[in-house]
Amino acid sequence: MEDTTHAQALSELFEQHNRTLVNFLVARLGNESEAKEVAQEAYVRLLQLHEPGAVSFLRAYLFRVAANIALDRIRRRAVSERLEGTYADEDLTTTLGPDREVQATQSLAVVRQALLELPARHRKAFLLQRFEDKNTTEIGRLLGIKERQARYYISHAVTYCRLRLDGLSESEAKAQVFP
Amino acid sequence: MSEANRINAAADWLLRLQSETASDATIRSWVQWCEADVRNQRAFDQVRETLQIADGLAGEVENGELIGASMEVPRGRFERFMAGWREAWRVSLQYPLQYPLSTMAASVAALAVAALAWVTLTSTGHLPVRNGAVIESDEAVHAAMLPDGSRVELASKSTLAVHYTGAARSLDLRDGEAYFTVTPNKRRPFIVTADGVSVRAVGTAFNVRSAAGRVVVTVTEGTVDIYQQSSRSAPAGKPVRAGAGFQVVWQTGGAAPGQAERAQAGAEPARVSVKPATAVGWREGRLEYLDEPLEAVVADVNRYAIRPVVIADDAARKLRFSGTVMVGLTDEWLSALPRQFPVTLQRQNGVDMIHSVAADSR
Numbered sequence: 098m099e100d101t102t103h104a105q106a107l108s109e110l111f112e113q114h115n116r117t118l119v120n121f122l123v124a125r126l127g128n129e130s131e132a133k134e135v136a137q138e139a140y141v142r143l144l145q146l147h148e149p150g151a152v153s154f155l156r157a158y159l160f161r162v163a164a165n166i167a168l169d170r171i172r173r174r175a176v177s178e179r180l181e182g183t184y185a186d187e188d189l190t191t192t193l194g195p196d197r198e199v200q201a202t203q204s205l206a207v208v209r210q211a212l213l214e215l216p217a218r219h220r221k222a223f224l225l226q227r228f229e230d231k232n233t234t235e236i237g238r239l240l241g242i243k244e245r246q247a248r249y250y251i252s253h254a255v256t257y258c259r260l261r262l263d264g265l266s267e268s269e270a271k272a273q274v275f276p
Numbered sequence: 277m278s279e280a281n282r283i284n285a286a287a288d289w290l291l292r293l294q295s296e297t298a299s300d301a302t303i304r305s306w307v308q309w310c311e312a313d314v315r316n317q318r319a320f321d322q323v324r325e326t327l328q329i330a331d332g333l334a335g336e337v338e339n340g341e342l343i344g345a346s347m348e349v350p351r352g353r354f355e356r357f358m359a360g361w362r363e364a365w366r367v368s369l370q371y372p373l374q375y376p377l378s379t380m381a382a383s384v385a386a387l388a389v390a391a392l393a394w395v396t397l398t399s400t401g402h403l404p405v406r407n408g409a410v411i412e413s414d415e416a417v418h419a420a421m422l423p424d425g426s427r428v429e430l431a432s433k434s435t436l437a438v439h440y441t442g443a444a445r446s447l448d449l450r451d452g453e454a455y456f457t458v459t460p461n462k463r464r465p466f467i468v469t470a471d472g473v474s475v476r477a478v479g480t481a482f483n484v485r486s487a488a489g490r491v492v493v494t495v496t497e498g499t500v501d502i503y504q505q506s507s508r509s510a511p512a513g514k515p516v517r518a519g520a521g522f523q524v525v526w527q528t529g530g531a532a533p534g535q536a537e538r539a540q541a542g543a544e545p546a547r548v549s550v551k552p553a554t555a556v557g558w559r560e561g562r563l564e565y566l567d568e569p570l571e572a573v574v575a576d577v578n579r580y581a582i583r584p585v586v587i588a589d590d591a592a593r594k595l596r597f598s599g600t601v602m603v604g605l606t607d608e609w610l611s612a613l614p615r616q617f618p619v620t621l622q623r624q625n626g627v628d629m630i631h632s633v634a635a636d637s638r
Contacts, residue, residue, distance in 0.1 A: 117310040120320055121303070124293035160303045201408040205332040212333075212342060221340040226291075227330060228337040228442040233291060239340075252287035259283050259326045273280040 104144060110155055111140055118163055125167040135170065139163035204262060211261040211270075215254055218242075222250035279319075285309070286319040290327075332407035334440045334464075335423040407440040413452075417559060422447075425459040426466060431558050432603070433579035452579055453485040455556050458498075469505060471528045476501045476515070483555045487575030491526040494555035495519060502526070502545065516545050523550040561603040570595040570617070574630070581606040584627050591632035592619050 111118075115136060122132035139162045143155065212220050218240055225231040225239065237247040253274050260270040277285075289306060292298060298306075310316055336343045405411055405420045413430040420428050423440055430436055434452025442464075447456075449470040458466045458477050468475045470486035473493075480498025484491065493502055501515035502524050518524050526545040550566070557564045563576055571593040574585050580603050587593050595617050601609045610628055613619055618633040 114307065114311070116317060117307050120310060120317070121293055121306065123324065124290050156307070157300055157304065160307070161300065164298070164303075201329070201332070202406045204329045205406060205408070208326070208330050209333060209336075209342065212330075220342070224337050224342070225340040227327065228334055229340060230442070232295065248288060248291050251291060252284050255287040255323055255326055256280055256284040258330065259322055260280060262326060262329070273278070274284070 103146070106155065107140065107143055110159065114156065114159070118160065121160065122163055122167055125164065126170065131170065132167075135163055135166045138166050142166075207262055208258050211258045212254070214261075214267050214271075215257055219250045219254045219257075222247050223254035226251050282315060282319040283322060286316065286323045289320065290323055329408075331441050332423070334407065334442045335425075335445075337442075405438060407438055410435065410437045412436075424461065424464070424466075427457045429455045429559055431455075431579065449484050449486055451486065453483070453487075453558060453576070455481070455483045455496075455559060457481045472505045473526045473528060474503055474505050476503070480520075485555070485576070488569070488571045489528050490569070490572050491528055492523060492555070492572075493518065493526070494523045494550060495521070496556065516547060518547060521549055523548050523555060557600075558603070563601040563603065565600075566598050567596050568598070569593065570597050570630075573597045573601070577601060577606050577609070580604075581610070581628075583623075585610060586627055586629050588629050588631045592617075592630050595619070595632075 118136050118139070119129070119132050122135050123129055126132050126135065139159055142162050143159055212223070215223075222236050222240060225236050226233065231239070233247045233251070234244045236251075237244040240247065240250075242250075257270055257274045260273055261267070265273070289309065292302060293306060310320070333342065405422060407423050411418065411420055411428075411430060412435045413432055417432065418430045420430065422428060422438060422445070424445055426445070428436065428447075431453035434454055435450040436454055437448040437450060439446040439448065445461075445464055445466045447466075447468045449468055454468075456466070456468060456477070458480050466477045468477075468484050470484050470491045471489070473486075473491040475482060475484060475493050477498065477500040480500055481496045482498075482500050483494040483496065485494075486492075493500065495518050497520050499517060499519045501517055503515035504526075516524055524545050524547045555564070563573075563580075565573055571587055574587055578585055585606075597617075610621065613630065614621060620631050620633060622629045622631060
């Protein structure tokens with residue numbers, strides 16, 4: 098009896114938060130299909146709980162369990178890369194059909210152009226974070242700024258690129274991001 | 277909240293969540309933010325999409341700066357030229373018969389101009405492709421320059437998708453055969469995946485052929501690691517290392533069930549010493565085989581033949597072929613088959629069927 102209510106509470110919890118959970122895991126793992134798998138795995142682990150608690154506890158627990166599974170996977174990836182020289186599935190980009198090739202090329206050109214229009218420090222913070230595996234603390238140190246400031250630089254750079262992709266002109270986008 | 281602010285908040289969340297040390301309190305407020313407004317979730321998706329597009333720059337970043345950023349070319353013109361050129365190439369590759377002659381002539385002319393211009397730029401004749409691109413070759417061999425300067429020659433009717441990220445140069449050979457010459461970069465391995473089998477190289481040259489549930493990797497320079505792709509639950513298999521002059525044959529089972537070699541799917545790969553020139557003969561119009569299942573040979577031939585060739589029964593699939601098929605003479609090769617093997621040929625509805633004699637008499 099208690100089992101069914103637990104399962105029901107969980108399935109409601111899952112329905113309500115699944116998208117948030119998957120987004121959270123995508124941020125961690127950088128890969129949507131893996132994020133969905135981990136979300137599923139976290140759900141299964143919660144189902145196996147013998148003494149389920151209140152819903153508010155369950156929600157926090159769901160995210161904690163999912164974060165731990167994700168962390169395990171990231172470490173496993175790192176270990177297998179080091180020891181065996183193997184690489185986990187790289188599935189960061191969605192597959193584009195050939196007819197979208199030109200469109201993708203144009204989008205990439207817009208982003209490249211947008212980055213060049215940004216102040217050098219914003220561009221640098223973004224590129225270091227995205228392409229050279231630096232975290233925001235390290236970037237702060239490299240640029241002589243606080244961690245929080247480094248984070249602002251990066252998120253501003255991303256926002257600026259997005260607005261330029263959405264068709265805003267250089268001056269319009271700058272007015273929005275750097276008012 | 278303005279759209280820009282929302283996107284900015286989403287980008288900030290993404291950064292905070294990436295950190296391993298995100299606390300329960302952070303996660304709690306993330307859940308609140310994410311579920312407070314459906315526009316917040318949309319903004320988050322837009323940020324992810326933007327980053328995916330930006331990942332295409334992976335080959336162009338060094339020390340936190342875009343390579344060549346300081347010596348900007350008159351961009352608009354160059355970009356337009358490249359886009360137009362790529363379009364012409366794509367059209368002529370994919371729809372040679374569906375376009376009216378005038379369009380064809382225009383693309384051929386565009387191609388000729390582009391080719392001439394390009395020779396002065398690369399001097400190797402390899403056409404540049406961007407990250408995210410899917411290259412499909414039609415009748416002829418196509419040479420392409422990948423975003424990191426590595427080169428690929430794609431055999432007839434083959435498809436290759438380019439997915440470069442900051443961590444790896446990933447390529448997906450969906451169909452057919454390709455020869456890769458890899459620009460060395462230890463920090464960013466070059467990984468070609470075909471039918472669930474991955475070939476990982478740092479700086480080397482190798483050939484990958486994927487057909488009929490077999491993936492054949494031939495190394496002509498350097499060393500590569502070959503391994504079965506990690507499935508959803510299982511991690512990647514133990515890699516097989518192969519150096520120059522070696523060929524590794526992997527039975528993957530392939531898409532078509534009930535095939536002769538299906539039972540061996542997932543078996544240990546076979547590694548043999550070969551003359552690399554044999555495996556890459558296709559680049560000069562020769563398909564060379566040593567003790568190859570007829571099924572795999574026919575899969576190759578189908579990429580060059582005018583009419584599709586189909587093997588009708590398992591007995592014929594299991595036959596082993598050694599010899600050379602000339603790319604322009606696949607019809608001749610086919611009509612000579614009954615002299616070499618106990619098979620008969622039958623043409624039905626524009627398809628050439630190969631039947632084994634044994635199966636006929638049954």
